[in-house]
Amino acid sequence: MKPFDFARPDTIAAAVALLDGRDASRPNRSALLAGGTDLLTLMKADLYAPELLIDIKRLAELDNRIEETAEGLTIGALVTLSQLEDDPRIQSLVPALAEAAALAATPQLRHMATIGGNLLQRPRCWYFRKPGIHCWLKGGDDCPARQGENQLHALFDVSPCVAVHPSDPATALLALAASVRLRGAAGERELPLAAFFAPPTDERRQETVIGNDELIVSIQIPAAAPGTRSTYLKAMNRKVWAFALAGVAAAIHMDGNRIAQARLALGGVAPVPWRAESAEQVLTGAEPSPEIIARAAESALASAEPLAHNGYKIPLAKALVRRALTRLTAPAFPGA
Amino acid sequence: MGPHTHLPVTLSVNGSRFPLLIEPRRTLLDALRHDLALTGTKKVCDAGDCGACTVIVDGRAVYACLLLAVDCDDRDITTIEGLAKGNALDPVQEAFIQHDAFQCGFCTSGQIMSLRALLDANPEPSDDQILRAVTGNLCRCGAYLNILKAGRLAADMQRQAAADV
Amino acid sequence: MAKLHIEPKQSEEGEDGAEFQVVEDEGILAWDADSELLVVGQSYPRLEGREKVTGRARYSSDVRLPGQLYARVLRSPYPHARIRNIDITKAEQSPGVHAVICAANVPRIAWYEESVLFDATVRLVGDEIAAVAAESDELAQDALRLIEVDYESLPFVTTIEEALRPDAPKVHDGGNIAGEPTTYERGDPESGLHEADVVVTGDFETPCALHNAFESHGCTASWEGDSLTLWDSTQAIFVVRQQVAEKLKMPEHRVRVIKQHMGGGFGAKQIPWKHDVIAALLSKQAGRPVQLLLDREAENMAAGNRNPTRQHVQLGAKRDGTLTAIVARIEQSAGAYRTGGEASNVSGTYQTLYRCPNVRTEQTAVYTNTGPAVAFRAPGHVEAAFALEQAMDELARALDLDPVALRRRNYAEVDQLEDKPFTLPEGLRLSYDRVTETFGWGERTAQPADSVKRRGVGFAAHDWSGGTGHPPGYAWIELNSDGTADVVTGTQDIGTGARTGLAQVAAEELGLPLANIAFQLGDTATGPYSPVSSGSATQATIGPALRAAAADVKAQLLEVASVVLEIGVGRLSVRDGRVLVDGDTERAIAVGEVMQKIAPHTLQARGARAPNPADMTIRTFGAQCVELEVDTETGEITVLRIVTAHDCGRIINPALVDSQVVGGVTQGVGFALSEERIVDTRLGIVLNANLEEYHVPTVADVPVIEHARVGVPDSAANSTGAKGIGEPPLIPTAPAIANAVFDAIGIRFRAGPLTRQRVLAALAARETNGSGEADS
Ligand SMILES: Cc1cc2nc3c(=O)[nH]c(=O)nc-3n(C[C@H](O)[C@H](O)[C@H](O)COP(=O)(O)OP(=O)(O)OC[C@H]3O[C@@H](n4cnc5c(N)ncnc54)[C@H](O)[C@@H]3O)c2cc1C
Ligand code: SF4
């Protein structure tokens, strides 16, 4: 880790004032420190060397609470993954998020990791994380993963970068139609997650559109129609403590024996959490059956373009989709 | 890059307060091991991948390698050295000896701290909760099955001790 | 003087470079099977338990000396390059820096065949180039960034296949074949295959596994004048002392190596590595103590690994299962250097595990521009078992025989290599019996109702050339004037519980309770020579030496007691801390009371380990049964239950043996399912030199593991009847798992580990072409 200075501002405005670029391809002068579980691993590998760390963990203005209102749930940026895992409202209203949090990382990391930092964590691509490799995402010319060891990489080719987004909660939040509230020098804005995450481009080599001077204040989950069910499933290379080879979050609202609304998101398959809209269309209005569910799973992966070593993720993701949907549409679903 | 300032920090570890002047980049793990010579907490991966550095901060098990020492100013820190009361071992420590729940011992401090944090929060854990409490602690020697037995025994010993008073 | 045996040295693992070995006789009779032992055979908790659970156990990385500096090593970012120039001036001026060393300012110290300490040619990503010592680890890292190196990058190879190409870039001037290929042949393998009714043929590949001992390699070095003390994380304090002295041109008595506790080694610490000498040189230059610890990445790039192999295997058998031929062609990657500790004899088990008149093995090691291989818990056998034991399973299926029955049919009663009897010929049979009974082999488990999940069971056997003891080895015992004893050896406890098991042997022979023994080890200055802790040898090497020393002390004690009690020595014995008088229980007297008569004097003796028997072969054996479930949609394998049985002779401490067994099996689960070093062959870089993507098992990955103890003393092996158990439990796990997977889903995995990627790819391939073969 290179040396840096440390500041602990008292207000969001003061924190924003200290901020500037967070793009890894450019030298950074300052960065926000929340749980530090991603930032410090990047800094230890010299992938990131801010001159100033701005500690926001004790910022009174920034919330570490979960609030329920008529519009839905507001999750403060500093809420930890273990809070999400353990909170009874999250467990009952948006179980996909509680499950995703519980399946992420380890108890110790979940105690430290904030949801704000979780959405902004950088890819775990092993080329990216190696200091000696100047890959495209780090400002280089090309992506060594494309023709290399890409067994952990993306199925959907939407960026010069084929790293996958590592977050489990982000996948769940996408299926839950969440949005992110940002505050910057120019004021506050709210972005749906689908717009907040964007595949990296030549001009913007990062996974989100957050501005260099912005911070995440909170995450909003709109109140779903009563009876909406959701779940998150994750496949790993061991039973716990691994990033998702594939993750699936689904939220279903049943009207009688038909699916009135379905939202489906996949993780571990694209540089950003991946919404499977075509599969949602297959499901919407349909009466759930093994055939419909299988069609939805096929449709969710229909446009996948596997690389040399990650083709196995296609049957894997399909199986998770089928299981998630089977679970959510089962007549005996808990609480149904 | 100009000279970076050292910052004053007070670490409250195992009930004692240690005022220090340290570089902001020093992790809590290095501060414990080097500035305070509390070497019972181990460094294995320095990246959140092993659990050997687990300590309890404000009642929660966390990885000391991913916390900055300056960030722990005035937080309540417990390390493996803080568990035994005088010569009396903590029930978790006692149970680890009884069930041979370690071999090389390098992951042991971390395992014990995870279980201590569990029992503080939940004195009557189920077997599954005991298992989940140590999912963030690798053991390369493969002492896991005995670690689970020790966790069970420690919970039982602690409950027994509570019932006896 | 005791009779000395001076003979040319031969040893499998734990090669220490000696040309001759000198071994003394002990003159001690073995405990026989019905000796009534009080301390041996009991599950005492580890002697160092308290220190380890309180965090007070001091490992090499915990040493804190006044003025101590922290070192970092600059490592090559290229797999193969020539260094044109190194400039360390900026690093030397960096704040807090006290020493910077590189080729330019240290003596030329020979290392690894034709290489040197800081070689001008680097041969792997991670090769040592320079080192810095500074007031903190952070400041050392700052200085490292300021070292300027001008590299000329060279072509390189990272795989066995690439290394063997005729036009391959050369890792060393002499080419890419590492050492002499070995060939072994007995009988006539060709006609053996010819006369077979069934021949199975398979090409197997085993991955490169990384030891990942929790404590990385490293040491603390400190000079007092001309004397150097090294607190080193090593399995071999005496070898480190001898080698460091030689490299630094110092007399051995000026080098002291200490290792009290160690955070695991698994073989990777059985040789002296460059860090010892680098730390010593830095410390000399700085005039202050220096601690040098490898970080996890360096540990996984450059400090040893289990060599990847390719194995072409053919087995021939008659209808009734009788083996007529075993043929194996083996290629293995030594990495960039032969470390001297890589001796991975993959051929061995093909030659010995089953009775077969016609056997041929060919083994070739190649250099690649990757980290050097070094022994990893049962080196060679783990790799070979993955292939041989799957091939045996295929053979059983081809012959429609039960896999255990096939193995029983080909039981090797003698050591076919040297045509000698085994010291415990029934060792393997007992393991078969115990494991199959305990597991319920042959009773089919029901398939789950969910047809997506398939269950299977698998079996594998093993033998192991280690566990025999590696004489010479010595011990000293001093019986104190109060009846307690100080026991000293120069061996190491690398986390196995050696301290405790050895102290039990000493206590038993002395006739003292374990609590009356203080046990010292791990210091070349205070203990007598002991060999490297490798080859599962420590208990079997040092145990008998302790018995010999204890018997001597005990004899002296009885002579004293005889004078004190005025009773003939012939009527006296010692048990549980008391001197007993034959036929007169009233006159029994505490050992301490006898010793008080000579207080403050003490009684002492030295014991030596006798040679292993010349006319018999000592071997350890075992077998495992596995039950698991495969999710055919997600490729997930869940191991449900493993039962394992091992012949390790007499069990000195059941709890500690169980721990070794369960720990070994746990590592075997990792080797089978998830552990694999991934190297980008275009860049020569290890992509998962960490614990994030190098997946060792977690607590949630471990099945129920049952150790079905055999526990028959091997009294012909040594005077304690105990053999080693450290390595063997890992050997059969991966093939037993692969066999169970075949049983579950009918797909044969000839390349490991069995990750989701491999399982799902194989399932998909079967969908499309109907084959039951997994691509590697
Ligand atoms: C070993 C390991 C395993 C893991 N496994 C998983 C897993 O299985 N699933 C999973 O989902 N995640 C996993 N993670 C990732 C982990 O969840 C994230 O690192 C964590 O959530 C990040 O939160 P933090 O508070 O620690 O963020 P920090 O590390 O403090 O910050 C991360 C980034 O976000 C920025 N930031 C933080 N908060 C804000 C804010 N409010 N506004 C703007 N910017 C902000 C920081 O500047 C930084 O750039 C793992 C991490 C590790 C180390
Ligand atoms: S996938 Fe992305 S992060 Fe990985 S090497 Fe390619 S560009 Fe870099």
Ligand code: FES
């Ligand atoms: S050292 Fe902190 S998790 Fe490994």
Ligand code: FES
């Ligand atoms: S006891 Fe060695 S790592 Fe757990």
